Amino acid sequence: MFVYVFKRVLLMIPTLFGAAVLVFLLMRLIPGDVCVLRLATGGGMDPQVLRNCRAEIGTDQPMAVQFYRFIKGLVTFDFGKSMWTGRPIVEEVGLRFELSLQVAIMATITAILLAIPLGTISAVRQNTWIDYVVRAFSIAGVAVPSFWLGILLILGILIASKAWFGTPWMPPITYVPIWVDPLHNLSMLIWPALATGYRYSAVATRMTRSAMLEVLREDYVRTARAKGVFRKLVVRRHALRNALLPVVTIIGIEFAFLMGGLVVTEQVFNLNGLGKLFVESVLNQDYNMTQALVMLVVAIFAFTNLAIDILYAWLDPRIRYNR
Amino acid sequence: MATISHPAEEALPRPSRLATLWQFCAQNPLGAAGGFVVIVMILMAAFADLVTVYDPTRNNFGAMLEAPGREYWLGTDQFGRDLYTRIVYGARTALTVGFVSAFIGGTLGLILGVASAYFGGRFDLMLQGVMDVLMAFPLIILALAVVAIFGTGTANVIIAITIPFIPRCARVVRSSALSVRETPYIDAARACGFSHARIVMRHMVPNVMAPYLVVMTAAVGQAILLEASLSFLGLGVQEPVPAWGLMLRGGAQEYAESAPWVAIYPGIAISLAVFGFNLFGDALRDWLDPKLKV
Numbered sequence: 001m002f003v004y005v006f007k008r009v010l011l012m013i014p015t016l017f018g019a020a021v022l023v024f025l026l027m028r029l030i031p032g033d034v035c036v037l038r039l040a041t042g043g044g045m046d047p048q049v050l051r052n053c054r055a056e057i058g059t060d061q062p063m064a065v066q067f068y069r070f071i072k073g074l075v076t077f078d079f080g081k082s083m084w085t086g087r088p089i090v091e092e093v094g095l096r097f098e099l100s101l102q103v104a105i106m107a108t109i110t111a112i113l114l115a116i117p118l119g120t121i122s123a124v125r126q127n128t129w130i131d132y133v134v135r136a137f138s139i140a141g142v143a144v145p146s147f148w149l150g151i152l153l154i155l156g157i158l159i160a161s162k163a164w165f166g167t168p169w170m171p172p173i174t175y176v177p178i179w180v181d182p183l184h185n186l187s188m189l190i191w192p193a194l195a196t197g198y199r200y201s202a203v204a205t206r207m208t209r210s211a212m213l214e215v216l217r218e219d220y221v222r223t224a225r226a227k228g229v230f231r232k233l234v235v236r237r238h239a240l241r242n243a244l245l246p247v248v249t250i251i252g253i254e255f256a257f258l259m260g261g262l263v264v265t266e267q268v269f270n271l272n273g274l275g276k277l278f279v280e281s282v283l284n285q286d287y288n289m290t291q292a293l294v295m296l297v298v299a300i301f302a303f304t305n306l307a308i309d310i311l312y313a314w315l316d317p318r319i320r321y322n323r
Numbered sequence: 324m325a326t327i328s329h330p331a332e333e334a335l336p337r338p339s340r341l342a343t344l345w346q347f348c349a350q351n352p353l354g355a356a357g358g359f360v361v362i363v364m365i366l367m368a369a370f371a372d373l374v375t376v377y378d379p380t381r382n383n384f385g386a387m388l389e390a391p392g393r394e395y396w397l398g399t400d401q402f403g404r405d406l407y408t409r410i411v412y413g414a415r416t417a418l419t420v421g422f423v424s425a426f427i428g429g430t431l432g433l434i435l436g437v438a439s440a441y442f443g444g445r446f447d448l449m450l451q452g453v454m455d456v457l458m459a460f461p462l463i464i465l466a467l468a469v470v471a472i473f474g475t476g477t478a479n480v481i482i483a484i485t486i487p488f489i490p491r492c493a494r495v496v497r498s499s500a501l502s503v504r505e506t507p508y509i510d511a512a513r514a515c516g517f518s519h520a521r522i523v524m525r526h527m528v529p530n531v532m533a534p535y536l537v538v539m540t541a542a543v544g545q546a547i548l549l550e551a552s553l554s555f556l557g558l559g560v561q562e563p564v565p566a567w568g569l570m571l572r573g574g575a576q577e578y579a580e581s582a583p584w585v586a587i588y589p590g591i592a593i594s595l596a597v598f599g600f601n602l603f604g605d606a607l608r609d610w611l612d613p614k615l616k617v
Binding site: 014015018019022023026027029030031132135136139140142143144145147148151152154155158159168257260261263264267268278279282283294297298301302 | 353452453455456457459460461462463464467468471472544548551552555556568571575576579580583586587589590593594595596597598601602605
């Protein structure tokens with residue numbers, strides 16, 4: 001197993017390098033630069049000031065030098081400073097990472113709690129009204145934009161709170177860590193978690209259903225039933241555990257996606273997370289910040305994939321990576 | 324040379340297209356419902372001028388935030404524009420972006436996926452490496468970067484959405500093409516000395532059409548969602564072009580309490596459209612997958 005994990009970590013290097021090249025080039029293809037934007041906001045555009053600004057942040061250097069500095073920074077975990085705010089990137093990202101991670105974890109829990117029971121019951125009762133309802137529910141989850149669901153949730157909260165308490169209530173907008181004030185924290189983040197968790201659960205429900213349908217047709221399931229094992233027990237012990245493999249994959253991939261992909265939902269709920277930081281850094285042409293964020297998301301994606309593969313071995317004893 | 328007749332084949336006429344369609348609808352009621360939604364959307368987009376009376380882009384400050392009623396079926400927005408008209412015209416934008424990006428992205432993915440599986444070896448390894456990198460990039464962020472480079476507008480949104488679709492389609496098609504590559508008729512084609520291009524285009528591509536069509540149908544729905552997301556962020560289609568995501572931007576949140584229809588109807592339109600394409604795509608997959616037919 002150790003050798004397998006080591007090999008997999010080595011195989012991540014080309015992916016990470018490819019992503020580094022891609023983001024480096026993409027950012028430099030965007031017309032204009034951060035200095036032009038910064039100075040335009042400040043009101044003046046003196047050529048000398050512009051040159052000084054570029055020299056200060058290093059964008060006046062040849063592309064090869066800039067790329068070398070970027071890669072060196074990655075290898076030494078020195079991501080430098082934001083070109084827009086001038087604050088260290090680790091600090092800027094750290095502030096938002098906590099919030100995004102919590103929303104991602106809460107959305108994942110919502111998705112698992114919904115998807116596994118619904119997907120299983122839908123497969124077991126295939127082509128009955130329950131199956132049709134679950135399928136419609138899950139397909140609707142994939143179809144409904146989570147940002148729209150967010151708007152509806154806010155609208156629902158406003159209307160319900162006004163009807164019940166007389167004055168409209170809105171979720172708090174300032175982030176407080178869960179260990180400081182759990183009630184404040186949860187009343188702020190439960191809504192985006194529900195909005196994204198529903199969409200996420202829809203994808204996982206569909207996967208659970210199709211995996212269960214396949215497994216339920218296997219010979220060993222038929223054998224277990226023929227032996228007289230209770231249907232519930234067959235479903236839980238024999239079928240579900242084997243059907244979980246693709247479900248784990250989809251849950252893992254979606255989790256990685258949530259870490260950087262909640263751009264629109266964050267906008268709706270006015271959350272200051274990684275997604276918002278991403279949009280701001282691309283629009284402000286903050287090369288350092290965008291590069292660091294992309295590398296963070298790609299690394300999370302790659303490590304999540306590795307974690308999924310390791311989980312496979314635990315879920316399916318037939319899979320042994322050291323052979 | 325003597326010819327062998329197959330009486331069984333002669334006795335079984337091929338079912339007509341109408342009969343096949345009926346069979347599809349009977350076996351996949353949800354898919355048929357999805358197909359119906361898609362057809363209605365296409366008709367709405369094609370005959371938008373005939374089914375609406377107002378101009379989708381003209382402001383009417385005398386009728387701002389009118390509630391749904393006889394004059395304005397779905398109400399008006401903060402600029403007094405009829406929501407029903409904008410939703411009908413918005414279907415044009417959604418379908419144009421959806422079909423064009425799904426078709427281009429899907430087709431490029433099909434060619435790359437089949438070529439990757441057919442040639443194998445280093446070519447496959449390198450191509451899959453590139454695909455891995457593109458797949459690891461969050462879809463919306465790649466789209467965001469493309470929009471930042473090329474600017475906003477329908478054509479640029481199509482480019483932004485097409486690029487992330489290529490690796491997703493290529494990956495699915497490649498897995499099917501790998502099994503097709505091992506079939507005897509591909510060996511036979513090679514033994515006959517056919518060119519690589521001929522084997523790929525004439526013998527492999529037609530045999531991976533099923534996953535391609537399924538991915539394409541799902542991609543149309545995803546493209547509509549992505550276009551709505553980009554427009555909602557202000558990075559997609561720009562005012563005054565009617566687009567569903569754009570309709571949810573600004574006014575929808577601002578007037579959510581006093582004029583909820585501004586937020587509700589465009590969202591329903593997006594959801595229904597994606598819902599229709601997903602239902603249809605699911606049914607198509609079940610229909611084309613022989614394993615699920617059993």
